[in-house]
Amino acid sequence: MSKPTLLLAIAASALLGCVHEEVALLADRDWTQGLDGALAPQIAPLGPLESDQSAYDLVRRRERERALGSKLTAAQLDEIVAASSQVLASALSLPLFKAGVYLGQPRLIDKGCAAARRVTHAALRASGNVDAVLQGCGALTGGRTSSDACGEGQQKLRDAYALLAADKANEAGRLAAEAVRSLRDRCSKITAPLRTPVDPSSRGFLIVWVLHANDAPPVTFLAGETAPATAEAINEGFLRGVQAIRTVAQNP
Numbered sequence: 001m002s003k004p005t006l007l008l009a010i011a012a013s014a015l016l017g018c019v020h021e022e023v024a025l026l027a028d029r030d031w032t033q034g035l036d037g038a039l040a041p042q043i044a045p046l047g048p049l050e051s052d053q054s055a056y057d058l059v060r061r062r063e064r065e066r067a068l069g070s071k072l073t074a075a076q077l078d079e080i081v082a083a084s085s086q087v088l089a090s091a092l093s094l095p096l097f098k099a100g101v102y103l104g105q106p107r108l109i110d111k112g113c114a115a116a117r118r119v120t121h122a123a124l125r126a127s128g129n130v131d132a133v134l135q136g137c138g139a140l141t142g143g144r145t146s147s148d149a150c151g152e153g154q155q156k157l158r159d160a161y162a163l164l165a166a167d168k169a170n171e172a173g174r175l176a177a178e179a180v181r182s183l184r185d186r187c188s189k190i191t192a193p194l195r196t197p198v199d200p201s202s203r204g205f206l207i208v209w210v211l212h213a214n215d216a217p218p219v220t221f222l223a224g225e226t227a228p229a230t231a232e233a234i235n236e237g238f239l240r241g242v243q244a245i246r247t248v249a250q251n252p
Contacts, residue, residue: 052088055080056238060231068230069105077111081118087245089118090128091237094219097133099230101211101221104203106165113137123244128237129219136220139211149186153179157210169203176206183213194223 058076062068077096084092093116100108116133119125140161156179163172183190193212198204198221208221222228 051083052085052238055084055088056231056234059234063231068099069103069108071107074107074111081111081115084115084118086119086121086124087238087241089115090124090130090241091234093119093133094129095228095230095233095237097136097220098222098228098233101207102198102204102228104207106161106207109137109140109207121245123248124241127240127244132217132219136211136216139214139216140207149182150190153183153187153190154213156182157213160206161210164203164206172206176209180209193221194218196222197225197227198222
């Protein structure tokens with residue numbers, strides 16, 4: 001055997017060895033622990049995909065690096081959401097939406113909305129609170145419009161969100177401030193938002209006002225909650241999804 005051929009054979013053997021080791025590790029993994037064994041109770045597995053695990057690992061790493069709202073992470077999340085199982089999509093939708101509100105990043109909210117739209121299974125829609133996410137998505141872009149002062153203020157807030165999503169934060173802030181003043185002066189039915197961990201001086205609070213004024217569910221703007229732990233919430237949502245599917249399978 002020639003030297004080049006021998007080297008190729010050795011390289012191929014090493015590569016196959018790595019693949020076999022990875023498959024063995026995945027086979028040995030106790031999926032009853034969910035995507036993060038340190039955070040999950042014991043439940044029966046439902047064939048989590050390797051890509052789902054990789055997606056969770058990426059979100060956890062980006063959150064630790066404080067880079068969850070970056071453009072690079074958004075591009076990676078596009079691929080993750082497109083390839084996700086419905087279990088993972090249901091687990092991603094609300095945590096990503098909340099993270100986008102908290103960080104003032106429409107691009108993260110968009111990923112949560114995209115994940116929510118992938119979920120068609122009724123049990124998973126319930127376990128992931130997907131309908132609340134979809135209501136929030138609609139409130140940001142296409143809420144009800146009326147001709148009175150309330151409707152005018154609501155529309156201005158949606159327009160402010162569109163400016164924020166287009167990276168025109170200064171213009172968005174000015175329009176949102178005008179809309180909030182108008183609502184406070186002329187629309188008594190819309191009061192201040194419920195308590196939320198979002199900084200009132202941040203871009204995220206602009207999003208809180210848009211959601212609140214346009215009748216989005218309070219859970220979408222973290223009403224009464226603390227700062228989000230996104231990776232942990234995804235893991236918990238994944239476990240709820242697995243349990244929901246398992247319950248349906250046992251009770252057809």
